[in-house]
Amino acid sequence: MKRYETLFIVQIDLPTDEINSIIERYRAIVTALKGTIIKVEKWGKRKLAYEIKKQSSGNYILIDFAGKSAIIDELERNFKIDDKILKFMTIMKDGNVDLAAIEKETQEKSQTEATRAALVVESRESAGPKIETDANKDSTSSEST
Amino acid sequence: MPTPSRDARTSRTDSRPQKKFYHKRKFCRFCTDSDIRIEYKEPLVLKDYITDRGKIIPRRITGNCAKHQREVTVAIKRARTIALLPFVVSEW
Numbered sequence: 001m002k003r004y005e006t007l008f009i010v011q012i013d014l015p016t017d018e019i020n021s022i023i024e025r026y027r028a029i030v031t032a033l034k035g036t037i038i039k040v041e042k043w044g045k046r047k048l049a050y051e052i053k054k055q056s057s058g059n060y061i062l063i064d065f066a067g068k069s070a071i072i073d074e075l076e077r078n079f080k081i082d083d084k085i086l087k088f089m090t091i092m093k094d095g096n097v098d099l100a101a102i103e104k105e106t107q108e109k110s111q112t113e114a115t116r117a118a119l120v121v122e123s124r125e126s127a128g129p130k131i132e133t134d135a136n137k138d139s140t141s142s143e144s145t
Numbered sequence: 146m147p148t149p150s151r152d153a154r155t156s157r158t159d160s161r162p163q164k165k166f167y168h169k170r171k172f173c174r175f176c177t178d179s180d181i182r183i184e185y186k187e188p189l190v191l192k193d194y195i196t197d198r199g200k201i202i203p204r205r206i207t208g209n210c211a212k213h214q215r216e217v218t219v220a221i222k223r224a225r226t227i228a229l230l231p232f233v234v235s236e237w
Contacts, residue, residue, distance in 0.1 A: 007186075007227055049231040058228070062186075089227045091185075 003038070003066045003097045008079060008088035009058035012045050022084065023061060029074055035067025038102055039109075052086045066097050171208025175216075183216045185223035188230050195221060199234045 010019055023040060030037055043060035052058065065071070072090050079088040175181060181190055194202050194209075194217050201221055204214040224230040 009228065046229075048228040049225075050228060052228060087227060089223065091223065 001066050001097050001099070002069065002092055003064070003094040003102075004072060004090055005093050006063045006065070006072075006075060006088060006090045008061055008063075009048070009052065009086040010061060011055060011084050011086065012057050012059050014059070014084060018084075019059060019061075022082075023063075026063065026075060026078070029078065030063070030065050030067065030071055033067060033071045033074060035065050035071045036099065036102060038064040038066060038106060040064070055086060058086055064093075066099075066102055173208060173210040173213055175213040176210055183213065183220050185220040185227070185229065188224055191217065191221050191224060191230060195230065197234065199231045 010022060014022075019042075023042075027037055027040070039062075041062040041064075043062065045057055046060055047057045048055070076088065076090065079085050172178075175183065183190070185191070194207055196202055201218055204211070207214070209217065221230060225232050
């Protein structure tokens with residue numbers, strides 16, 4: 001099993017439902033050919049460094065998956081047919097990957113994200129009262145001067 | 146008869162003043178300072194290694210080591226194909 005990363009650019013003037021349906025379609029292709037999707041990232045609108053098909057910005061989507069090379073042929077065939085996809089690029093990230101290692105990675109990532117989210121919430125709660133006291137101090141100092 | 150022409154050629158190269166100055170030793174940013182990942186998805190890191198026209202800066206100026214210069218080049222070329230970095234920045 002090899003690990004690949006596909007980054008493709010979709011037109012910006014599409015509603016989010018359509019973009020989600022596009023992503024679902026490609027996810028289905030990957031899973032239909034027995035690939036495992038590791039992550040899907042939506043980068044959102046970005047300005048392109050050069051015009052592609054007369055468009056100056058695009059919606060970037062990243063799919064990280066592991067599987068056989070036949071998946072890539074099928075994905076790229078569909079990318080070429082689809083008019084709404086401006087550009088695509090697939091890169092091999094790793095030559096030899098097994099499912100167990102991938103599952104570990106995804107679990108670790110989800111755990112770290114959960115802990116990070118918890119920490120952020122805690123810091124916000126603790127920072128609340130502190131900010132108020134600082135504001136009081138600032139107001140008193142300005143009045144004195 | 147071929148030998149006098151060869152002597153003429155060597156004398157010409159000796160008389161030309163040679164621009165030999167030793168480049169100041171620069172360190173490779175990726176080897177020493179930090180653990181920045183060289184990835185095509187991070188154009189902010191890669192922007193330091195292209196000129197304002199979008200050309201890749203040679204290694205003797207940036208000070209990269211050979212291995213990281215190769216990685217930077219591959220990353221820049223990948224970023225160019227996916228429109229994260231320009232191929233050419235033309236001046237108006």
